[in-house]
Amino acid sequence: MFSTFVIPSLLFSLARASPMLLSRTVFDPPVTSPNSSTVWTVGETVTATWDTSSLPPANEIPNTFGELTLGFDPAGTDSENPILSLASGFLLSAGNVSFVVPSVETRNDYLVILFGDSGNTSPTFTIEGTD
């Protein structure tokens, strides 16, 4: 008697659950700032932002903490050359993190890499350094 009701409802639950499981496996929110028009100055407090609209709800993200790494991409090399960590231990679902720009040399090909469960890289931008 009960099985005719239990089985369809179980199949219905599985069909509903699988798209959620798929969307959980990879999320890499696009970095919106810094971007190609950004200029940071060493010692300045800045805010990096990213678009959280592609993220699953915060309570479904297995790794809720992010890490933001500074790198650089010499023209045409399509590389990341990670140098140092700018911020870590922040909630990826917050969509932003603020920090003081560390002491680095002037370059116009810096980028940031935002790690969720996969990385996402900003366009290249400028930091006015101490040199």
Ligand SMILES: *[C@@H]1O[C@H](CO)[C@@H](O)[C@H](O)[C@H]1NC(C)=O
């Ligand atoms: C680009 O970055 C700047 C900060 O450097 C920010 O004010 C601006 O909103 C960003 N542009 C976009 C399209 O998000």
Ligand SMILES: *[C@@H]1O[C@H](CO)[C@@H](O)[C@H](O)[C@H]1NC(C)=O
């Ligand atoms: C930055 O994140 C905080 C939560 O940590 C949020 O309240 C605030 O609105 C965010 N600001 C921007 C500019 O996204």
